[in-house]
Amino acid sequence: MKKTLIAGTALIGLYAGPALAETIGISIPAATHGWAGALNFHAERTVERLKAANPELDFVLTTTSDPGQQVSDLEDMVATRNIDALVVLPFESEPLTAPVQRIAESGVWVTVVDRGLSQEGIENLYVAGDNDSFGRTAGKYFADTLEDGAKVVVMRGIASTVDNERVAGFQAALEGSGIEVLAMDHANWNRDNAFNLMQDYLSRFPEIDAVWAADDDQAVGALAAIEQAGREGEMIVVGGAGMKEMVDRIRKGDKTVPVNVTYPPSMISTAIEMTALGLTGAAPMSGEFILASELITPENAEKFYFEDSPY
Amino acid sequence: MSGTASISKNRARGARRPDLRVIGPLVALVALVLIGMALNPNFLSYANITNVLARSAFIGIIAIGMTFVITAGGLDLSVGSMAAFVAGLAILVMNALAGSMAGLPVLLLGIALALLSGLAAGFINGILITRAGIEAFILTLGTMGIYRSLVTWLADGGTLSLGYELRELYRPVYYGGLFGVSWPIIVFALLAVLGEVVMRHTAFGRHCAAIGSNEKVARYSSVAVTRVKLATYVILGLLVGIAVVMYVPRLGSASATTGLLWELEAIAAVIIGGTLLKGGFGRVWGTVVGVLILSLIGNLLNLTDFVSPYLNGAIQGVVIILAVVLQRDTGAAR
Missing domain, CATH: 3.40.50.2300 (Response regulator)
Incomplete structure (x- = not known):
């Protein structure tokens, strides 16, 4: 039992890969309803696209169905994957505020998506719907x-x-x-x-x-x-x-x-892309990015219809 | 069998002198109906009553099976997830077949698949509990997670929706009916009567109670304990399948939130109805009353602004506890 544990830890250590790569951790709620499903869909698509475009970027994507599990996921990400940036959609604001704050204080870039933390000034970047x-x-x-x-x-x-x-x-x-x-x-x-x-x-x-x-x-x-x-x-x-x-x-x-x-679930793509840009590029990315809700009418509906989206 | 004689003697005595313990759930139901009449004149309208009965049918059908499982000393936490999974699977297969076959055969195949996969899921639960000897609570907690994840996976995190033509063809199964009574209500009523008869008047029903009250004694009395216990889970699985057959035509879709907490509502209904959570005694008519009580609370809360919607859960909790308190055995403690 102990042996497998050690072997397991060693494997994770190996898997963390070359130390030079930048690792982005992404923690979002599990696909328990349509909107969250689309959120997962867009997160996975963006990760695939960015991986193909930037070989030096590595991603850890976790989905959680309760705040307690999300806190554990974040702890694991920091402990075993040594992430450089975190994109997090907090399951609930209150219980996630302190854990995310600790991660931010350790020098990890933090992007908070959609659901704000209960204390201001923790995150580097805030991407949200309005x-x-x-x-x-x-x-x-x-x-x-x-x-x-x-x-x-x-x-x-x-x-x-x-x-x-x-x-x-x-x-x-x-x-x-x-x-x-x-x-x-x-x-x-x-x-x-x-x-x-x-x-x-x-x-x-x-x-x-x-x-x-x-x-x-x-x-x-x-x-x-x-x-x-x-x-x-x-x-x-x-x-x-x-x-x-x-x-x-x-x-x-x-x-x-x-x-x-509208309240676009693809905002997670905005957040991941901006975080990746902030890590790899020279363009300043910190601050707040609020996506306005638009009215879909028969005149502009075509622009909002995505055939292959699950939502 | 000597046990049979004493049970029927008990029943005869109960029928002569109904105490609060027996009619407790009915008292709670009548009280809720009276409150409803006082709060809103539309409460007793034909539309509202059929709405409440039809929406009770899914959990009601499942709760009938749950009554047998609990009476035999078991428990099944997986039924809500199982319903979601069976619904998702049936929708997926029907959509896949829709191109190559006519509508009606596809529909019949989908219904058969729902019934069979419910039966199979119940069998898996039952066989692992009886043969592998895994505690029912833990095993069904495990399968609950498995089925919930599987439906999320099948739906790719989104919603599985039945194709438009199939949905139109299937619709009458929920919305149609006989003499103004919709099919889900008819099926629920028939199954309830059948369940009551099986529980009261067959060897199987008495064996369930015997196992729930003392498994060892039941075994010594040559009750086929393993087979009977297995059968309760298989029947419950089949009933989940039937509930799904009635559920899918309503909105024509299934997602990860389908059937969420149905298992707890079904268990609550069984216990409100007077079945003992530790097994040994069960009654199907009580379960039916329990299901109606639970749906009526939700209905009443929607029909009034009497309490803040934030407190809905609290009201439900109070009524559940009151309904059980009403039937406490005030005589010799059990």
């Missing part, structure tokens, strides 16, 4: 197109900072528009939960003019429930994140799904 703008863009569309007194139901995601920021942006955009928000409940970014929640919204409210599903998985569930109740045409459904099925409906001019709001 959750406030995500909610605000959808809210602004409702305020611009719906009539005064229109009735809206909202589906929230998993209770989290991301969800709170989106909802705050949405509500801020609706202020003074005379649009009435009937109810807000959590569907946890899950199709089945959204289906059940929409069924219940439909039995509860005889009149609904719009659904802000806030996420395309939730929109899929909501649309199925609306179809079952035979109430298509009564209301519009606006999801978010730019799932290809939704973008497809938009470009075909679907009346129920008129628009969508």
Whole structure:
């Protein structure tokens, strides 16, 4: 038992490769829902592309399904792979802040993606989508197109900072528009939960003019429930994140799904590419890089449709 | 068999004088229905009732099988992941076959595959528990992780969706029905009646209870312990397959989040229904009531703004505990 352990450690040591190569560690949540799946897809593609383009770059990619495991992954990366840079999408902000801070203090370049740490100034580079703008863009569309007194139901995601920021942006955009928000409940970014929640919204409210599903998985569930109740045409459904099925409906001019709001999972590619550039090139890369949420409309939908993406 | 006689005697006595221990889950269910009626006039509408019953069907069908497993002193944590995996596999194969065959044969093959792979998955669980002697909790915790990863892998981290034509063809299995009652409700009801009959009136049901209450004594009483235990897991696997057959046509998709925590909801429903977690006593009708209680809580919380949505989990927890407290044995401690 002990022998295999030693042999194992020796193997890992060998595998770490030539000391001259720069190693980039990437730690992201496991593909447990559509958006995270696309995140994994884009991360793997970028790693392959960069490996082929820069033989001197080495990558360690780990996926985790809970914050505790992510902390262990980070510790392993530092201990066994001696990483020079870390690209991390924290599973949760609070528990990851101290471990990432220790890594940053040891001189490793740190790029934080999407979910900010709970303390400022730890990371060298911050790449993120704009959750406030995500909610605000959808809210602004409702305020611009719906009539005064229109009735809206909202589906929230998993209770989290991301969800709170989106909802705050949405509500801020609706202020003074005379649009009435009937109810807000959590569907946890899950199709089945959204289906059940929409069924219940439909039995509860005889009149609904719009659904802000806030996420395309939730929109899929909501649309199925609306179809079952035979109430298509009564209301519009606006999801978010730019799932290809939704973008497809938009470009075909679907009346129920008129628009969508982006929150690109390919931001992980932006983060990895910028980190690699920062390690290998001379261009300054530190600071914040915020990707705005755009409104996908029938006019521009073609630009957001990716045939081979899993999401 | 002398055990049979005493069990039926007990049952006869129970029927004469129903105490709270027996009707506890029913009391909780009726209380929830009354609260629902008071909170929202649409609660008793046809649409809402059929919605709640149909969405209970998946976990309900699985929980019927879980009742047998738990009664025989076992446990299965893998059913939620298993459902996701079986759904993913069926969708993948149906999509692959769609080009080369007509729609209906593809659909029937997909359904057969779902049933068979559920059966096989249950058999794997059962054989490893009974023959290899691995603790059910640990083994099914392991297979839970395996099936969850496999479906994530099959879906490449995303979502597996049934092709449009197959989805339209398959749709009536969830949304259609007889005399306004949708198929999932009909199947759930039939299986519940069948399960109740098997539990109460067959040697198999009594053997499950005997094994759960004392495996050694059951063995000495010439109960085929290994075979019966294996059978409970195989039946549960098959029921998972049936639940998947009803689930896939609803949204036509499966992903890594499909069936998440179904195992705990199924186990909770079984225990709320009065089956003993340590085995030895089980009742299928109680399980059905337990499943309905769990779905009704979710439904009621969606129909009102009475509590903050952040507290939904707390409300569910309180109701589960209350439902079990109601049926505590106030007489001789068991």
